[in-house]
Amino acid sequence: MTDAAYSIDAPAEDRAQAIRDALRDAIVDRRLVPGTKLSEAEVGTLFDASRTVVRSALQMLAFEGLVKTERNRGAFISNPTPEEARQVFASRRLIEPGTAVAAAERIKPTDIARFRKQLDEEAHFMNARGPQARRGEIKASGDFHLMLAEVAGNQILQRFMDELVARSSLVIALYGRTGISSCGHSEHTGILDALERGDAKRAAELMLRHIDHIETDLDYRMREGLALKDALDL
Known part of the structure; x- marks a missing residue:
């Protein structure tokens, strides 16, 4: 390990946080799928x-x-049921249009530039091939929604969105059909264009349509993932 956070000399709290971050990234990037056992x-x-x-x-x-965590069995990546999956996207429909409206009221030219750069990164991963590019695309897609929450300026909302995006990745890992559900790049661009014009209503409408498209791609079929060691790239 080269990361100082993993060092034996690092405080236990920092080491636990570093392990949490590595596992969380593997879950969100869909390298670890729902149901995977996490042996201590x-x-x-x-x-x-x-x-x-x-x-x-x-x-x-x-x-x-x-x-x-299950008594006498250990810890497992959460395995959301279809009903839980629907609740995740129902929550996003309630929250994210409002996030878009709030972001439209606060967004600055520097934010627009940062979003454009992020969308360029997303496009780069979309045009590349291989599992690493796919993981990068998934992360960039989720980051777009997290950046919107950040621009909206509500820290409580940011924490909600951080959890919702992570849970959405779990749902997509379990039920995603084609990868469209990782978010449409052109739809992100349309939302950003509306934000740049200050058209909060249009941004909210496009966000709602975007979430509908993500959920439409779910088909409730299981898929296989990587072994723990391979998923963590250690």
């Missing part, structure tokens, strides 16, 4: 960490709803 012993070995530190990291993920 295996995670500890991979990160050269004690079970106490690993357990703390898993508890953080459980609090976010990304991991479920």
